[in-house]
Amino acid sequence: MRYLPLTPTDRESMLAVIGASSIDDLFVDVPEEARLSGPIADLPGHASELAVERHMTALARRNTVAGEVPFFLGAGAYRHHVPASVDHLIQRGEFLTAYTPYQPEIAQGTLQMLFEFQTQVARLLGTDVANASMYDGSTACWEAIGMARRITRRGKAILSGGLHPHYVSVARTMAKYTGDQLDTASPVLSAQGDLDALIAKIDDDTSCVVVQYPDILGRIADLTPLADACHAKKALLIAVVTEPVALGAIRSPGEMDADIVVGEGQSLGVGLQFGGPYVGLFGCKDKYVRQMPGRLCGETVDADGRRGFVLTLSTREQHIRREKATSNICTNSGLCALAFSIHMTLLGEAGLRRLAAINHAGAVAAAERLAQVPGVELVTDRFFNEFTLNLSQEARPVVRTLADRGILAGVSLGRLYPGEGDLANGLVVAVTETTTAEDVETLAAALQEVLA
Template identity: 75%
Template sequence: MRYLPLTPADRIEMLGVIGAASVDDLFSDVPEAARLSGPIAGLPAHASEMAVERHMSALAGKNLSSGAAPFFLGAGAYRHHIPASVDHLIQRGEFLTAYTPYQPEIAQGTLQVLFEFQTQVARLFGVDVANASMYDGSTACWEAIAMAARVTRRNKAVLSGGLHPHYVACVETMARFTGETIDARKPLLEAASDDAAVIAAIDGETACAVVQYPDILGRIPDLAAISAATQAAGALLVVVVTEPVALGLIEAPGHLGADIVVGEGQSLGVGLQFGGPYLGLFGCREKFVRQMPGRLCGQTVDADGRRGFVLTLSTREQHIRREKATSNICTNSGLCALAFSIHMSLLGGEGLAQLAAVNHGRAQTLAKRLAQVPGVSVLNDAYFNEFTVILPGDAREVVRSLADAGVLGGVSLGRLYPDAQDLHGGLLVTATETTTDEDIEALATALSDVLEGAAA
């Protein structure tokens, strides 16, 4: 596409048509204090392409990447081995698009991929139906709450303290504009999840209870008990899964009474990638399918009886239903969904179960070793590949010291909950199939040295 800049006369003519005196009038809704009055301080006016490349490479060199050090970070984004064939296949010309086509029946291959993806997600979550993906896990969580409000005609959502705080922040931001009441709580440094508190908060005004599984501290909530409470109150149970590999080992949420299951699909096929793009997963019971946001691909036969695929449901977007759309987040993560589906296909059901078992085994080894470090205690009685340890001081300082020692030692709860002083001693650590015995020993040794130094 050629770049054809506007002339001053063109700009004047365009401003006249829309009734603006100057370009500045177009920014009248932006507060004066938030506008720049000149160039950004510290940035050079110009630089050569080679100079910019050199400068950016130097900045990138300051990062300590996940593959360059013992790595124990998780908290909703997980490092797993991704087979080389995943990247090879998603870069094929017929696949390399991040979106569902607007004339979908022309692209039978894309629709078939999405149909298979939906099938995999539905089976993984233990639900009847899944859509063709959402933007990411946090926005899928919000969409589930909005959907529950439509289904139940209520506007209160009870959020477990075990729900990831970034998901809570996303939900609270959206609720400011839609009127839902968000009843959220903070986690407690206790071995058991807050199932009883969630159940106690469910009443006749509740549209849904939202529970993460496993939760932000790595604990496994009792979904069946919470489901019984939501059913008794005429509400729905929304389950959030940020680590889908866990479902190779623990029971699928849909089999335990979940009405809507959402999550983040990054663990399978999608790398950490500095935080994105990621992949929202969304599934539900069949009776709620008309209220489900997103697109739904279906299988059919053509006039000659041949197998074919169609875009069965597209109730979300302005171009389809405008103000009656179930959602106005007009992005599905098609390329990431393809990567997820390829990785799942390579694993198969048995492979996923084996991968999950390896993850849990690595976490058990890590927990036993860290429990031997003086001053460290393991919070969890049960976990999958992620758990919380309690340190004698602020975990944020420990994490920084570990990074200085070349170990990415976990996510401090003080970072996730800066205002909750009682959580600041908590450190969330994760082990996956990529974690070696040498990595575990490096963390234990470095942690022992850091705590000994702090106590001296």
Template identity: 80%
Template sequence: MRYLPLTNTDRQAMLAVIGAKSIDDLFVDVPAEAQLAGPIAGLPNHASEMAVERHFSDLARKNMAASHHPFFLGCGAYKHHVPASVDHIIQRGEFLTAYTPYQPEIAQGTLQMLFEFQTQVARLFGCDVANASMYDGSTACWEAIGMAGRITKRHKAILSSGLHPHYVSVARTMAKYTGDNLDTALPELSPTSDSARLLDAIDGETSCVVVQYPDILGRIEDLSAIAAKAHEHGALLIAVVTEPVALGAIKAPGEMGADIVVGEGQSLGVGLQFGGPYVGLFACKEKFVRQMPGRLCGETVDAEGKRGFVLTLSTREQHIRREKATSNICTNSGLCALAFSIHMTLLGEKGLRGLAQVNHALAVQAADRLTQIPGVELVNDSFFNEFTLRLPKEARPVVRALADKKVLGGVSLGRLYPKATELENGLVVAVTETSSAEDIETFATALQEILS
């Protein structure tokens, strides 16, 4: 029997209160092409549990599993080896929850873990303080833009062309309702980013400059000059890190003057998982801590003088008066934060640096091999484990042809920027410690056959 707790009269009363004529009015912001006209084709209205299991197993077998084939996809989600001990620990009963428990007297283990997580993120990003995680990297990026607006009392954000287009899309969605003005641009297939454009655009109305590091094409640039120019005009520098393993090899954004550093923590401890759940990272300078969204775990002492942990700051709209809240989308991905923290702890500083070195060495090996193919050019002057190739033809059909050869061979820029024909030959390739020399050779051989 279907569970329908509301009558039609209940629904009409609710719609009247919010000023909507019908339930369809609640979905006006969803593009028509993304809405279903009816039930999903191919799925029966009802079936037995065994039949459903069999059907979905058949569907799953159509996927190309990342662990079964040479894998070179990246652009914000990376395949790294996650030690088995990570999964073992997060499934312990005292940890297996998606959210932060609020009662410190019964949640000391989780709160201590989040305190350690904050310390790890702050050190990784080169910042004074970090929060107890966020929903994901893209929403953390928007939260940083909103935070900069609250601090500067301005509403003009300059976004680097190298910022992930999905992050830009999330920011645009939110800015529609806040009145923020986003200055954006498309990237160019060149070795350098648009830092000159950013420097020219900073003025007395700018709230923040948002730069991805490394950027969507894998390029790495010093952020110091942008930070200095932003501070000169009373603006903030926001750095976005989608591949935290890179910070085992390159300078932390906070050390170059970034005021707020956000990112995606999926690389450490969290699998690809078809795009989620992931974990947002958020850190900033201490002087801005009271404008930071989300939760902050702190260390204290109990009535007996023993070390203890509590939620020190909690600024979600469900915790405090709505008009005083800093955010309403800063969901804490507690279990993913735990996985991140366990993986970081197992690596340690020395292990993270070693992992980063292996990633970079394999990426250099792949770039050298792939650019031996006639017509294939390397765009980057610098990169960590991700770089962009310029192919002699459009990259999207090449990626599909590679998949037919059982190689997941990178992300086409045409997929990320479908309306930018000048980028359609670009292919972003990510190489991690899970890519073997044999995988690289298989990729190169398949690509050469497709391009010849």
């Protein structure tokens, strides 16, 4: 954000306009004990622009840049190559300054982009309809659970042990205020998921079953039997996709009769950027569209018969009565949705399938090479571009040691599940089109040395 300095005269003029005698008058509602009596301790005083730039640059250099080292991090956020044209197009003034289409008649470009985005997401997830995006994958997951409660009028959600623990944490936080009962579990470090256990838990009080696809360990399962079991008890199946590129190679959850499919769209068009902002994907069967959170853009014609775009459905708090709203999410990750849509458009269906094939082939080669290292066992036998290794020692110290050597080896399950001793040796490794054979060999050699 640009620095816009104000002179004392400027401040006096502004205060005079609003009828305040001093800046302190603006804070009269803040209790005296909560106000600072002076500058914040330990913050440096005034510095020149040049000095600040040097200081901030020095701080930035302490970061490890993903593109400069062997990079195997995943577990919900993935490093893919984003074409330069994506960044160029989203920075055009027509897009960059368009916040949200409060006045559709003057936001036709934004609405058309969201309309195309919805089409792409619906086809990708295999659903009848998709909304104009959510904040991120974790909040989309919770919104799906809330939507299932409204549809089924039940308050018990069964969450797979393979669901990302951060998504589970968000759901727990929100459930405190809705009264939903969440049946959760941790994953088991094995090649098999927990679909049979989930099916056994479904009863007449179940609103939904939430399963990740591929799951946190990278495992892929046929969701059709789980969908059938849910529907037999009039419950809904919610599928969560954290790596949308996978859907260029494997069946979509919608094809396996999932009722609601949500996910994180970061992999396409959006960089890692320290964890956000990202973009949530949300699709469902057509019969549930009126319970879908967020907004739905539609196509119509104006009074002169010309093609136009409108907000067809907008059930958020800002548009209707609060008690009738389906969500308190009041906007969407519009610029990230645009980046997603541009990247998808550049790839096309054939390009996405080729990208997915490259990811899978690279991951298979990496898994086979790493499994040859003494002290390394491959846990996941069916995966897309992410798999789990079982090391002969605790994974967290290994990851730290390799990070000190400039190798970001993956995400330790001990970090995701602190206190879960059975998972402490697990290491989730992700391989994308940005991973080279040299990167894999570097990791294998380093693991062999550290585990010796």
